[in-house]
Amino acid sequence: MGPFGMDTTPEFPDTFAGFKSGSVDEILGHSMEDKMSDMKHFLMDPNHDNTAVNSFLGLGMENMGLSTKIEEFSHGFDFSFLPDYGGLNSYSTKDVEAGLKFDILDGFLDGVDEVEDIYASHDLSSIGNHFLPETEVKKKVSELDGDPYGLVNLSSESFSPGISGSIGLSEWSKETVPHAESQNVSSEKFKDSLDSNGSEDDKKPLSTFIGSWVKRGKNRKKNLLNTACRRLDSSRERMSCVSYDFRPRKGPMKKYIHTSTENTFSQSYTPILTRSDRRKNQRMWTVDEVMKLVDGISHFGVGKWTDIKNHFFHSAAHRTPVDIRDKWRNLLKASYNDREAEEKRKSVARSIPKEILHRVRELASLHPYPFSKSSCFVHDSSRSRSTSRKKKKRS
DNA sequence: CTTAGGG
């Protein structure tokens, strides 16, 4: 019985367990110090080209340069101590490994006490003074928004800790490091999102975004804040390699109608999301992702969506556990539709390889599914017997 | 925060 309570679960070698619970230095020995100094050199070295430094300051829009920098950066770490995940007898072993690697990297960055220590975010001016001639910084900022508010004087008091704290390096490590999934996002899509909603906002001064951002962050219930953050994240992620995005929203998304024309006092507006609005954040699931999902379910079981997300979709920041759950729901539907409409190519399952759908059905029969209730499936007599046969638990 | 469910 593996650590996840499943027979197919891969075993983690002791070294890995030791890494998670024990001292980092014990495992890494000297190499950590070496890499640490490497990193410091990277951060301190004034000879790096402007693209890298500007992106690091979050001022550069030519952020495509950053991704390559970060890529080299992260590849500079020696991950050889990582154990082979093993046991994942199918497609996704590579991704799981990648996920673990990023986990390690994140943990490492956390280990240096947030980024403030190395980032000196409360004293951005010093970075400007040491790494770039102030005129250089000024120039870059001016290019951004014309600097109508004199933000170029990045004295420490003009940046609230809340803001600077949000510009986390660990965030970059998660979201700007190129990975398999992000290659699905073409540069055209990147340009599209810039064109579609960037034209208006880009003319506004930087300070507008900061103020708006802070306001929206503060006055909000906890639940809403979480989702808001997620949406900001996903928005930023969708911008491909944009290092930092002050844009507080993606544009006027919601239209409202009065449910009651009489009652002006009760704020009874109900948001109406048009189809295009909803598709704004929609990203097509690739066959590869579907395979990973199927793998994840076969390893962790239905309902362990956070686990599946962490181990199979770690590098895909846009797939939340809920998204994954939804996709599984749709896959089930598709698999059953496919069975009943075997030859009809108009089936929802048209783009999904048959083999995968078979696996979906297998897993569906393996794990009794919670949301099998109504609405999702059309219950007809032809299928009821086969499902009842398969509904046996496999304890 | 996680999941289940409904929209």
Added chain:
DNA sequence: CCCTAAG
């Protein structure tokens, strides 16, 4: 994909 309720 979004939103919310419930644990």
